[in-house]
Amino acid sequence: MYLDFVNLTTISAALALIGTVGIIALPKPLDKVIMFALLQGGFVGMIVAAKYLDVAMAAAIFDPIATIILLIGIIKINEVRKKNQESQEDGNLA
Amino acid sequence: MIIHANVFIYLIALAAALILGLVLRLPLLPNKPIRHSWTISAVFPTAVLAVGFYAMVYELGYQGYIVALITGIITALFSKFILEKLVPVPQKDGEEESSHE
Amino acid sequence: MNEILGIAIAAVICWVNFVLIDTWMGLPEGPGVKGADVIGRSVQKRGGDLAGGFFQGNIVCSPDASAGTLLAAIGCYAIGIPEGGLIAAVLVYFGNRLCADPGYAGTTGALSITVIIFLTSFIGFKTEYFIVGMVIAILTIQGIYHPGASRLLGKIAHKMGRHTKLT
Amino acid sequence: MLIEILGIIVVLMALRTLVAQNRSERLLYLNVIGFSMSAIIGLYIQTPFGAIIAITFFVTSTLSSNAIAYSLGRVKEEIMVK
Numbered sequence: 001m002y003l004d005f006v007n008l009t010t011i012s013a014a015l016a017l018i019g020t021v022g023i024i025a026l027p028k029p030l031d032k033v034i035m036f037a038l039l040q041g042g043f044v045g046m047i048v049a050a051k052y053l054d055v056a057m058a059a060a061i062f063d064p065i066a067t068i069i070l071l072i073g074i075i076k077i078n079e080v081r082k083k084n085q086e087s088q089e090d091g092n093l094a
Numbered sequence: 095m096i097i098h099a100n101v102f103i104y105l106i107a108l109a110a111a112l113i114l115g116l117v118l119r120l121p122l123l124p125n126k127p128i129r130h131s132w133t134i135s136a137v138f139p140t141a142v143l144a145v146g147f148y149a150m151v152y153e154l155g156y157q158g159y160i161v162a163l164i165t166g167i168i169t170a171l172f173s174k175f176i177l178e179k180l181v182p183v184p185q186k187d188g189e190e191e192s193s194h195e
Numbered sequence: 196m197n198e199i200l201g202i203a204i205a206a207v208i209c210w211v212n213f214v215l216i217d218t219w220m221g222l223p224e225g226p227g228v229k230g231a232d233v234i235g236r237s238v239q240k241r242g243g244d245l246a247g248g249f250f251q252g253n254i255v256c257s258p259d260a261s262a263g264t265l266l267a268a269i270g271c272y273a274i275g276i277p278e279g280g281l282i283a284a285v286l287v288y289f290g291n292r293l294c295a296d297p298g299y300a301g302t303t304g305a306l307s308i309t310v311i312i313f314l315t316s317f318i319g320f321k322t323e324y325f326i327v328g329m330v331i332a333i334l335t336i337q338g339i340y341h342p343g344a345s346r347l348l349g350k351i352a353h354k355m356g357r358h359t360k361l362t
Numbered sequence: 363m364l365i366e367i368l369g370i371i372v373v374l375m376a377l378r379t380l381v382a383q384n385r386s387e388r389l390l391y392l393n394v395i396g397f398s399m400s401a402i403i404g405l406y407i408q409t410p411f412g413a414i415i416a417i418t419f420f421v422t423s424t425l426s427s428n429a430i431a432y433s434l435g436r437v438k439e440e441i442m443v444k
Binding site: 078 | 425
């Protein structure tokens with residue numbers, strides 16, 4: 001039966017692979033962050049499948065910290081680019 | 095019987111937290127539109143937290159009436175003095191955001 | 196009891212439990228945090244109802260009665276019948292306060308599903324059925340067709356008097 | 363039987379996340395993945411510490427969803443460098 005093939009290890013591996021494909025293929029930065037959150041789920045699942053429970057606890061706690069640092073960087077760089085664009089248009093008008 | 099714990103001990107922890115919370119002048123119920131209020135009252139967080147903390151202590155291996163009583167007292171003191179500093183009301187953040195835009 | 200039949204009945208019980216508690220606690224009335232507003236407007240733009248969109252956005256942005264139902268079922272499965280649900284209620288309360296939410300819906304859902312699991316364990320329901328049933332119930336709301344699900348949730352909110360006043 | 367049902371749901375939702383058109387639609391599918399992964403963790407590790415890990419994983423994944431949705435409202439349209 002094919003249902004024997006579905007267990008926690010293969011599910012987590014499939015999740016991590018789909019997340020990797022999404023990070024590479026999607027163009028916009030926020031889409032990349034969403035797929036990165038998906039990859040983190042697969043990563044924690046893989047650690048749990050190997051029964052390293054303390055490592056899984058630490059990984060689960062540190063996940064949103066990584067996501068929030070990435071989001072702060074995206075928001076800041078977007079504001080800087082918007083300001084840059086406006087100043088460039090002003091220069092063109094002058 | 096499927097239920098393992100004695101229900102009576104949970105009632106002791108709940109009652110201890112409730113009575114000590116009322117003695118410490120926590121209000122009995124939150125302000126009137128209950129689903130939007132943020133006040134820490136005797137019924138909502140304190141009683142639930144007392145039962146939950148006693149369940150944790152029970153799983154760690156300490157059981158009995160005296161443990162339930164001590165857990166209720168510590169929970170009432172915790173939710174009176176520490177809980178507001180541990181989980182602050184995020185009203186300031188929202189106001190700052192709305193004024194920022 | 197047959198396994199498939201048990202999972203189906205448990206899914207229906209979980210669906211009714213968390214939708215009624217979330218609607219009663221006022222999730223469709225307005226966005227609790229700012230991210231729920233974005234998701235609700237996006238669902239409305241794709242042809243759904245605004246109150247249902249706020250409901251879905253609030254479920255995404257903070258652990259509500261749906262999370263309380265799932266985590267109390269997991270706690271009852273792994274720890275024990277009354278203790279796991281109570282421990283899950285405390286942890287869901289702290290998670291709710293971290294996500295800037297008052298936390299009434301999560302604890303109410305956890306306590307009510309603990310009572311339901313305790314009562315139905317006498318007639319042969321296993322606790323695993325409720326875990327799988329909760330995932331299937333959340334799949335029907337968040338995972339299949341969002342405008343249709345939001346219209347159904349809007350009708351329920353209208354019937355219970357919790358429809359949104361925002362436009 | 364139970365883990366197989368949840369696993370099929372997870373893989374299906376991951377594929378829908380990859381091919382979805384709208385960005386907030388992606389966030390809703392991601393929420394389903396958080397629910398079912400913590401359910402699988404709870405079913406696979408049948409000890410009290412497994413339940414604690416499942417609860418922690420669910421709450422932290424909700425936190426990161428909250429942050430993503432907030433910055434989705436903050437960043438209206440991204441400016442890409444050619």
